[in-house]
Amino acid sequence: MAIGLHDSSIKNPVIRWVDQRLPVFTMMQKEYGTFPTPRNFNYFWNFGALAMVTLMIMIATGIFLAMNYTPHTTYAFDSVERIMRDVNYGWLIRYVHMNGASMFFIVVYIHIWRGLYYGSYKAPRELLWILGVVIFLLMMATAFMGYVLPWGQMSFWGATVITNLFSAFPIVGEHIVTWLWGGFSVDNPTLNRFFSLHYLLPFVIAGVVFLHVAALHITGSNNPLGIDPKGPQDTLPFHPYYTAKDSVGLIVYFIVFASLVFFAPNYLGHPDNYIPANPLVTPAHIVPEWYFLPFYAILRAVPDKLGGVLLMFGSIAVLFILPWLDTSPVRSMRFRPIAKWTLFLWLIAFFVLMWAGGKPAEEPYVTISRIATAYYFAYFLVILPLLGRLERPLSLPESIALPVLRGGGPMPAGAVAKPMEKA
Amino acid sequence: MAETMVPAGAPHGAAHGPTPDGGTRRDFLVLTTGAFAAVGVGAVVWPFISSMNPARDVLALASTEVDLTPIAVGQAVTVVWRGKPVFVRHRTAEEIQVARATPLSELKDPQPDQARVQKDQWLVVLGVCTHLGCVPLGQKPTDAKGNYNGWFCPCHGSHYDTSGRIRQGPAPLNLAVPAYSFMSDTQIRIG
Amino acid sequence: MRDLKRGFRNLVGAMALGAAALGMATPAQAAGEAIAIPNANFSFAGFFGTYDRGSAQRGLQVYKEVCSACHAMHLLSYRNLLEIGLSEDQVRALAASFTVTDGPNDLGEMFERPARLSDRFRRPFPNELAARAANNGAYPVDLSVITKARADGANYVRALLTGYVEPPEGFVVAEGMNYNAYFPGHQIAMPAVLNPDQVEYADGTAATVDQMARDVATFLAWAAEPEAEQRKAMGVRIILFLIVLGGLTYAVKRKIWADVAH
Numbered sequence: 001m002a003i004g005l006h007d008s009s010i011k012n013p014v015i016r017w018v019d020q021r022l023p024v025f026t027m028m029q030k031e032y033g034t035f036p037t038p039r040n041f042n043y044f045w046n047f048g049a050l051a052m053v054t055l056m057i058m059i060a061t062g063i064f065l066a067m068n069y070t071p072h073t074t075y076a077f078d079s080v081e082r083i084m085r086d087v088n089y090g091w092l093i094r095y096v097h098m099n100g101a102s103m104f105f106i107v108v109y110i111h112i113w114r115g116l117y118y119g120s121y122k123a124p125r126e127l128l129w130i131l132g133v134v135i136f137l138l139m140m141a142t143a144f145m146g147y148v149l150p151w152g153q154m155s156f157w158g159a160t161v162i163t164n165l166f167s168a169f170p171i172v173g174e175h176i177v178t179w180l181w182g183g184f185s186v187d188n189p190t191l192n193r194f195f196s197l198h199y200l201l202p203f204v205i206a207g208v209v210f211l212h213v214a215a216l217h218i219t220g221s222n223n224p225l226g227i228d229p230k231g232p233q234d235t236l237p238f239h240p241y242y243t244a245k246d247s248v249g250l251i252v253y254f255i256v257f258a259s260l261v262f263f264a265p266n267y268l269g270h271p272d273n274y275i276p277a278n279p280l281v282t283p284a285h286i287v288p289e290w291y292f293l294p295f296y297a298i299l300r301a302v303p304d305k306l307g308g309v310l311l312m313f314g315s316i317a318v319l320f321i322l323p324w325l326d327t328s329p330v331r332s333m334r335f336r337p338i339a340k341w342t343l344f345l346w347l348i349a350f351f352v353l354m355w356a357g358g359k360p361a362e363e364p365y366v367t368i369s370r371i372a373t374a375y376y377f378a379y380f381l382v383i384l385p386l387l388g389r390l391e392r393p394l395s396l397p398e399s400i401a402l403p404v405l406r407g408g409g410p411m412p413a414g415a416v417a418k419p420m421e422k423a
Numbered sequence: 424m425a426e427t428m429v430p431a432g433a434p435h436g437a438a439h440g441p442t443p444d445g446g447t448r449r450d451f452l453v454l455t456t457g458a459f460a461a462v463g464v465g466a467v468v469w470p471f472i473s474s475m476n477p478a479r480d481v482l483a484l485a486s487t488e489v490d491l492t493p494i495a496v497g498q499a500v501t502v503v504w505r506g507k508p509v510f511v512r513h514r515t516a517e518e519i520q521v522a523r524a525t526p527l528s529e530l531k532d533p534q535p536d537q538a539r540v541q542k543d544q545w546l547v548v549l550g551v552c553t554h555l556g557c558v559p560l561g562q563k564p565t566d567a568k569g570n571y572n573g574w575f576c577p578c579h580g581s582h583y584d585t586s587g588r589i590r591q592g593p594a595p596l597n598l599a600v601p602a603y604s605f606m607s608d609t610q611i612r613i614g
Numbered sequence: 615m616r617d618l619k620r621g622f623r624n625l626v627g628a629m630a631l632g633a634a635a636l637g638m639a640t641p642a643q644a645a646g647e648a649i650a651i652p653n654a655n656f657s658f659a660g661f662f663g664t665y666d667r668g669s670a671q672r673g674l675q676v677y678k679e680v681c682s683a684c685h686a687m688h689l690l691s692y693r694n695l696l697e698i699g700l701s702e703d704q705v706r707a708l709a710a711s712f713t714v715t716d717g718p719n720d721l722g723e724m725f726e727r728p729a730r731l732s733d734r735f736r737r738p739f740p741n742e743l744a745a746r747a748a749n750n751g752a753y754p755v756d757l758s759v760i761t762k763a764r765a766d767g768a769n770y771v772r773a774l775l776t777g778y779v780e781p782p783e784g785f786v787v788a789e790g791m792n793y794n795a796y797f798p799g800h801q802i803a804m805p806a807v808l809n810p811d812q813v814e815y816a817d818g819t820a821a822t823v824d825q826m827a828r829d830v831a832t833f834l835a836w837a838a839e840p841e842a843e844q845r846k847a848m849g850v851r852i853i854l855f856l857i858v859l860g861g862l863t864y865a866v867k868r869k870i871w872a873d874v875a876h
Contacts, residue, residue, distance in 0.1 A: 039874065064474050081689050081759065084841065086478040089470035091841040092848070236874065244867040251860035255853060262849020263661055266762060274763035274838075275755075284798070452869060456862040463859060483693050483732040500720075 031217050036235035037242055038223035040400050044118075045221070045242075046249030047111040053250060054104045055209065059202050061097040069149065071195035073188045076151035077276045095265040096257075101143050102268045103257050105291035108136060116343060119331030120222040126323035128215040133319045135208050140292070140316075142201040145194040147289060152273030157286045159186045159194070165299075168309040185279060226331025227396055234400040285360060293357030294350055298376070300361050301369040311373070318380045325380050327388025335394040339387045346379040486614035488606070491545065499562045501550060504613045508550035508558055509601060510574070511611075514585060518572070519543050522586040529590075532597045536586040539600050547603050547611065548587040552576040554594035559583060574598070649796055651765075654772045654828060658835060662850070664843050665836045667699035672815055673833025674698065676826050678708075679813050681757065684749060684804075686737040689758035690837055693731040697840060698833070705731060712736045750790055752803035761831070761838040768835040770796065775827035778806035 008019040008026055019025040068087050070079040083090035112132070115121055121129035148159045163180045167173040182189030220229070229235050236242070260267065268290055272283045288296050298315050302308035318325075333340040349372040356372065359365040477485075487504040489511055494500055499512040514522075522536040540546055550558050554576065560566040561574035561583075569575030569582035571590045576583075581592030588597040603613040653659075657666040674695065677687070692709035696702060710728040714736055717724035729736060738754075739745035746753050761767025773796040781793035781800070791801040808823045815821055836842075 060471065064471050067475065068478075078689065082478070082480065085689065085694075086480040088473040088476055088478060090474060090478070091845065092470050093474060095845075240870050241874070244863070244870045247863045248860070248867045251856055251863050255856045255860065258849060258852050258856060262845055262852065265845070271763050271765050271767070274759045452862070452866055456859070456866050459855075459859045459862055463855065479693075480691070480732070483691065486732075488730060 031238075032243075033237065033239045035217065035238040036229070036232070037221055037238045038229050038400055039234060039236045039241075040223050040225060041221070041242065041245070042224050043245075043249055044110070044114040044224075046246055046253075047107050047114060049246040050107045050249060050253050051104065051111055052209065053253075054100060054107055055202065055205060058097060058100050058104060059206070061093050061100065062199070062202065064093050065097055066199060069195075071149070071192050073151060073191055073277070076149060076191060080150045092261070095261045099257065099260045099265060099268065101146065101289070102291065103253075103260070104139065105143070107253070108139065109291075112136070113347070115222075116346075117333050118222055118224055119226050119326070119328075119333070121323045122326060122329075122331050123323065124219045125215075125222065128212060128219060129323055130320055131208055131212040131215060133316065135205055135212060136319075137316060138201055138205045138208065142198060142205065143289065143291065145198040145201070147273075148191065148194045149198060150273060151191065151277045153275040153277055153281075153283050154270050154273040154286065156186060156277035156279065157282055158288055159190065161286065162288075163190075165309050165312075168306040170306070187279075222331060223400060224332060224334065225397060225400055226335070227400065230399045287358050290354070290358070293355075294353035295357075297353040297357035297369045298373045300357070301366065301373040311377075315373075315376060318377065322380060322384075326384040328384075328391065328393070329388075330393040330396065335396055336387070336391060337394060338391045339384070342379060342383045342387065346376065349373075349375040349379075486612055488610060488612050491609045491611065496544070501562050502613070504549075504601065509613055510546070510548050510550045510562060510587070510598070512546040512548075512585075514544050514546055518585040521572070522584060522588075525584065525586075525588075531589050532595065534586075534588060534597055539586050539588075539597070541603075541605060545611070546585070546587060547600060547613065548598040549601050550574075550598070552578065552581055552594055553589065553596040553598065554579055554581055554592070559598075649798070651769045651773050651796060654769050654831065656768050656828075656832060656835065658768075658832070658842065661846060663846070665698065666832055668817060668819075669829045669832040670698040670836050671700065671833075672817070672819060672826075673829035673831070673836075674700075675813055675815065676808075676830040677757070677833055680807050680826075681830065682735075682738060684738055684745070684754035685757045686739070686745075686754075687735045687758045687837060688737055688756055690735045691731070692729060692733055692735070694837075694840065698836060702731075709733060750803065754804070757834055757837070759838045761835045763838075767838065768831045771834055772824075772827045772831040774802075775808055775830065776824055 005020040006023040006026065008016050008023060010016040010019045010025055010029075015025055065083065068079065068083045068090065070076060080094065083094050085091075087093075115129060115132070144158070144162060148155045163177055163186065166176045166180065169176065178184065180190070181187065182193060223229075270287065270289075272286075275283075287293070295312050295315060299308045299312040302311050328336060328339065330336055333343055352372040353369060353376065356365045356369040485505055487502055487509070489500070489502050491511070491513070494511065494513045496513050497515050499510055501508045501510060503509070519536070525536075527533040527535065539548075550562075552559050555578065557576050557578035559569075559574035559576040559581070561568040567575045567577075569591075571582050571584035573583040573585045573587060573590075575581070576592065576594065579593050581594035582590050583594075583598055584590050586597075587600075589595070601613050603611050606612050657663055657669070677685075692705055695705045695708065700708075709730055712729040712733075713726045714729045714733050715724050716727050719725050739748060742753055761771060764770045774794060777794045777796040778792060779795050781787055785793065785800070787793050788801055791803060792805050793800055794802045808826050810823055811821050812826060813821050819825060839845075
């Protein structure tokens, strides 16, 4: 081996020549080939890969849509309809992009749920989790700005309402809103900058995803038992085991995705967004896209303007400190008999908020939203910190391989709630 | 289920290497699946490529209709077809006669005038110089028409005659005749 | 295997719960005062539905002779009509019966000429203000995507056009408004425009109000989603392909995992 060249184990001479100088193939082999992965993943562990694929689909379809879209208040609506009618396969590309946003959120919500249930946010994966929350925030910003681009009624009024959130801040609020708009109302400058940022942010997301994956490959994956692999008997190489398993999930995912795109492309959308934006008439009942509904419900649950805005942002912000709020050393909810049910209750509160967010801001929905909001926060701020001390977890298995190799028999005794060695 | 007890973890025989019965069957399965997936990926790529081809509204403008009534003898009009100028010239009898009388041997790109028109008095050519794509002069009465009373390209000095044929200068070919048809005596459709 | 099944069960359960929440949330978005829209059982409803060409052509006639006096369809071009089964000559003749403004010509002036295939549908009014001025302040909406812009669009359009009935006792209809059973709020500026035999169908179909409403709803549904037939056909093929590919992939996965205890 020449000095300064990477010691490549690749046989093919051409690839080897490249690999010696830029060891991307060695890296791929290490990170996606032989990468030791816990052997006991269930199908919840598909959703990281699904999110990655969805991001790529969104970027690809988005680039081709941008080739035909005109970011101007006069032309935006018609240019989108021109894509639907005149551009070859334009309808397909647009419907994939439009429903892709919904699919992305479905996938990411399940991915987050997986993390909550199996304690993937706990040490040593705190930063991994925080990067994930950053991705989620960026996704929300991107989705919001993308929804403005067709310049329909919901686009316009959604943009107006959401940007007005910032007016809740005292003194600087109005200035921030004017700055966001680039004018005195949502208008052409707003549309232009939203288009620019909507094109930019997905690449920022891709960058943070890279960091997210890099951090994952330092700590290794969590698993349904939440205990650390103790040796090679507890892991499998990522390829072919998990490439095969992810592929199965991917095809199932595509079937769901395709059903939406081809047979109910507007089901998750709102008819009002096919009415061109009219700055003088607000639709009778304006609602955000479904994936924002839980947060919208939290916003409306508070009678105070600033309070509502702070609480809404707080509902995401609380996720950043979650690794330190949950005081239990046990990761997987399988071994936390009480916390498990409080988490299921949290999930129900989340869905209740989603449902209430789509209802008009009147009774009984406001009260229901308030109760669900209270529980949403109580789970993170009260229940998790206390339960870590009060709850007596079930005994943890000795290792990942043992119970399965014994044919799933009873757990070995003596492993009573032993804190994880790395935690 | 657990009888094999392979040392799990390392890339062991379960993943690679033929097992007594399963090896070829798995290879076949993997190949078939891979082929299917490749077809799928190929099919996904096509709509993206296709979307960059001219859209249907662009293709709809690919034909232009021209009303010939207002063009007097000796006059010419320029119409836009596919974003490019098309010269429609109502030729005088003298211009036709000159074009017909020119022997083919004098031409750089030999083509009889009869092959370039559908009706003698109407010459329809693409107004794009065959040298490097400039628009030749000669449409307006005040324009320089070149040495052959047709068109003159100011970019590099190509001269075209009353049949739009190249007679002098660097251009290699005659002005192109687009596909067109007479819808009536006074109306043509280009494209 | 036990863990696997359990994980899968959790997953399916969570997704079902989410779907249920979504399902409840979606119709709620269209809330307000809920008015039940009767289902007209259109030929194009459902997974395999296609547009009834005859009905769409009759609907075009209704639009042309009745609606187009006030309602524009500015996203459509005459060439689009080839898709509902009209011949090129028919569409050409239809387009030529309208005059559009073109220009400027060599003198810098706009001029009028008969419409061509590539022209957009002629608008009845030059702009929204003109439309309002001519209609008592009400704006006759553009109908290009109307069935996408209303919940249950095609059924709604048909219901609306047949929904002009006597107001219930005590219901006060404002000056210049009309009572409609299916319009949100029940007061609509548009009068009942369809009367029996308002148009004369070339194919001999009896022009009842319901027939005309159905036909024009079909035409508008096609106008809003001209890609629907191609979309559904492609969807069927793609999903069948994915099912086969999914089966193969699952078989590969089973094979690969066959020797691993899990």
